[in-house]
Amino acid sequence: MNSIIDRIKQNRLWDFAGGVHPKQFKSLSNKHEIAEVGLPETLYIPLKQHIGVEGKLNVGVGDKVLKGQALTHSTNPFAVPIHASTSGEIVAIDEHVSAHPSGKPETTVILKPDGLEKWCDLSPLSDYQTLPKATVVEHLCNAGISGMGGAGFPTHIKVGSEKPIHYLVINGIECEPYITSDDRLMREHAWQVRQGIDVLMHLLQPEFAIIAIEDNKPEAIQAMQVACQDADNYLVTSVPTKYPAGGEKQLIEVLTGQQIPKDKHPIDVGIVMQNVGTCFAIADAVFAGKPLIQRVVTLTGKALKAPQNVWGLIGTPISHLLEVAQYQAKKQKAPRVIIGGPMMGFTAASTKVPIVKISNCLLVPANKELPLPQDEMPCIRCGACADACPAGLLPQQLYWHAKSGELEKAQAFNLADCIECGACAFVCPSNIPLVHYYRTAKADIKIAQEEKEKSDRSKARFNARQERLEREKQEREEKRLQSAKAREQAKAAREARNQTQEVDNASQEASPQSAPVENKSDKVAAAIARAKAKKAAKNAQDDAPATNSSEKTDDNRAKESAGKSTPEPTTGQSKDERVAAAIARAKAKKAAQNAQDDAPATNSSEKTDDNRANESAGKSTPEPTTGQSKDERVAAAIARAKARKLEKEQAAKEDANKLTAETASVKEKPAPKTEVTASQETPVKDASTPKVTQKPSANETEEERQKRVAAAVAKAKARKAERDKAKAQQEHQNNSSNSGEH
Secondary structure: OHHHHHHHHOOOOOOOOOOEOOOOOHHHOOOOOOEEOOOOOOEEEEOOOOOOEOOEEOOOOOOEEOEOOEOEEOOOOOEOOOEOOOOEEEEEEEEEOOOOOOOOOEEEEEEEEOOOOOEOOOOOOOOHHHOOHHHHHHHHHHOOOEOOOOOOOEHHHHHOOOOOOOEEEEEEOOOOOOOOHHHHHHHHOHHHHHHHHHHHHHHHOOOEEEEEEEOOOHHHHHHHHHHOOOOOOEEEEEEOOOEOOOOHHHHHHHHHOOOOOOOOOHHHHOEEEEEHHHHHHHHHHHHOOOOOOEEEEEEEOOOEOOOEEEEEEOOOEHHHHHHHOOEOHHHOOOOOOEEOOOOOOEEOOOOOOEOOOOOOEEEOOOOOOOOOOOOOOOOOOOOHHHHHOOOOOOHHHHHHHHHHOOHHHHHHOOHHHOOOOOHHHHHOOOOOOHHHHHHHHHHHHHHHHHHHHHHHHHHHHHHHHHHHHHHHHHHHHHHHHHHHHHHHHHHHHHHHHHHHHHHHHHHHHHOOOOOOOOOHHHHHHHHHHHHHHHHHHHHHHHOOOOOOHHHOOHHHHHHHHOOOOOOOOOOOOOHHHHHHHHHHHHHHHHHHHHHHHHOOOOOOOOOOHHHHHHHHHHOOOOOOOOOOOHHHHHHHHHHHHHHHHHHHHHHHHHHHHHHHHHHHHHHOOOOOOOOOOOOOOOOOOOOOOOOOOOOOOOOOOHHHHHHHHHHHHHHHHHHHHHHHHHHHHHHHHHHHHHHHHO
16 A cells, blocks of 8 residues: 555556547636526426436425425435425426437426525535534435436445445546536635545545546646645545546556456445545535535537536526527537537437536537548458457457347456447447447346346246245145144043043932932922921921810810810710710720730731721721720720821821932932831831832923922821821820829
């Protein structure tokens, strides 16, 4: 690096291969200061004026805009906004002829000035050194600044790089003949160019800034040296006049001796290059807050009466500038305006073509000054084009392949490295417009690449869609399998529960006594039945006769013992007669007691004669009893009938108790049952009475079973009440007999 800086300071530079030395004709326009021009009637501002994509519109037809107002906004890193060059009204947004060799129409904002020149609010960054780098870079992007040397590369992309930078090269070569816009800019605005360089040095942090100017511009060199004299790392150097020394790769080779590899860019070797016009626009945006809405345009050529450099507003039609330079149509056989210089410029398709950010010159040559291209002749294979090519290519081979449409072969000969400088066409003796063929081939290659990219994107979308559909199909199949598996598991679980329930039911049926009562209603019904039974027993005890024996007459006791409801009157009986009646009753009671005592131990087939006599007492014709009166015999028969009735009721009660116990054991744990002993009930018990045990039917419902149990319990309660009442009457009779005997 030190050797490079030493050679630059000593002005011992390198050289590049090829190149030509055309006549300059710069003195036509560099004698006067940059002039201001009036407003045109209409401004045509294209949406895209740089390498990249166009922005999105912020305005619509009929909108009023201010000078410097953004008409588009950036939606892409390679999109640079455009601004209104003056205040006025948007009258149309339509297709308009472009500043391109093809003249192809492109989207354009058509602005009608109102003549007020009213600015929008400006936001300068005078303290840019204290702000983050990203803020300054974004400010430059919003100002719409792009390279003004010819390519139009977005400036914020270059200065936003994080790669280490060794040299910042400021291109002030302006090697194209006739063009003097950069020359006049450096002469008149050297300090503002220096301010732009300061901003770039702050953003890129290079070690040195090299300002390169061709040696045919001594005034510009002196002005820049004065502007940069206080900065030791700012080097102003003159470069020998040679076309195309202003090419990016050619200038880097001249200054550093390095050749940029084929697939690399200058930034890859630590070098960034900016044009002096770009530096001026950067200073205007940072220190004044103004967006890029104008540039210096050289108006030159012998067909103009007043060639000069002017401040041309972006969007100004060529026709307006020709009026300013006093176009002389009689010096041209046909109107002819070249946008750019004679080497790389192109003929404008119309005088309505607008000035854009990369328009640095309008050349209007006279008939003899720059003759029209002559008829193309066959190539004589002289090789002069190869000698003049600064990129080291083979223009002849590129010509053959480009002309025949063999684009792949043209690419194999590095067509992309052609800088379209026009040196090959300048030296061609056959007048072959070589650059025209190269441009056409490049355009065809670009179209083919775009079509291929479009096809690849479509194919990628199709493949992605197919993959998505297949993935969704697999997901649906997996979900279906999972659902089927879940259903099978649920079915198996239900079957297992059913089998378990069947086993439990079978075990409960096999051992009903131990089966737990699972139904709450069954438990409640059983408890209610037990409570009713207890209450009925208590009521039967409470209904026992409370009449004292002393309160009854002998006749009433005799009547009650005979089973009569109405006691016979004792009026008119003597005492002896009453005593005899009482004795008869006592004997009858004793006979009944004997019959009861003998009943449990006697079978129906083994009855004694006395028992048979007692049973025959219930017949219509009683057996004669010797020594007994008629009343005594009647009383004895009544006693025997009552004894048989009590035996039947006792048997029915036992059957009901057994039925109740069997039914309750099916529904709940067996409830404790109250056993009625012989002493509590009647002492008369017939062992021959068959036991009645009713088993519930298998098809009987729970409701029917409960009804049947309730009926049996009610019957048992009624029978018990009757037995208790009969027992009480019997005891009463015994007491009466005992009292009569005494």
